[in-house]
Amino acid sequence: MYQYFNGLIIREGTEGVPADQVEELFKDAGWVRNTPDWQKEKFTLIFKNSTWAFTVWDEDEMIGMVRVISDQIMAANIMDLIVSSKYRGKGIGQKLVEICVQKLPHGDWFAHTSANNFSFYERCGFEVKDLSENGTCSYYGYVKARKSGHRRA
Template sequence: MYQYFNGLIIREGTEGVPAHSVEALFKDAGWSRNIPAWQKEKFSLIFTNSTWAFTVWDQNEMIGMVRVISDKIMAANIMDLVVLSNYRGRGIGKKLVQLCVGKLPHGDWFAHTSANNFKFYEMCGFEVKDLKENGTCAYYGYIKARKQGHR
């Protein structure tokens, strides 16, 4: 599936995500440095066992991504949500979270993240569950479903 968002293309899928593009995003975010060549395959292998994934493209450059681990019924965890620093502040991250939650709208969503991302997840409808240096942000779809009369 492809869709357009503010002149960018969002691709859904866990296959064919280039390792070098993921590595570039991780380096830009400060998540990795000095990765030995034999370990670089992990940047594409992380998608193999992911349940869902979305990547964002500006022409031929991957500028954002998110992957999800889920049982597809009750719960899901947002993993590795990252947008290239030059593209931040344009609503791309929020759009990625919306796409994720849309896959399991009445499920429970979690994002373990650092405190500097708490406000972002709150803007996406999550609750911050732990106000330490790192914590879990949660989106309880079943509460929303109850309010809407689905459960």
């Protein structure tokens, strides 16, 4: 599946995600420095072992990504949401979260992140339950469904 967003392409899929471009995004985010060659396959395997994944492309450059681990019924966890520093502030991250939540709109969504990302997740409709240095932001789809009249209990 492909979607277009502000001149970019968002691709859904856990197969064929290029490890070198994932590593570049991780470096840009400050999550890795120098990955030994024998460990580089992890950048492909993390996608193969995910439930859902979305990558954002500007022509041949992957400029954003998100992975989701889920039981596909009740709960899902947003993993590794990254947007290249050159593209931040353009709504790409929020679009990725929106697409994720659409996969399980009445389920419980969680994003374990650092405190500096809490306001981002709040703008995406998540609640911050733990105000310590790191915590889990949550989005309860069943509560939202009840409030909007789509579910009674």
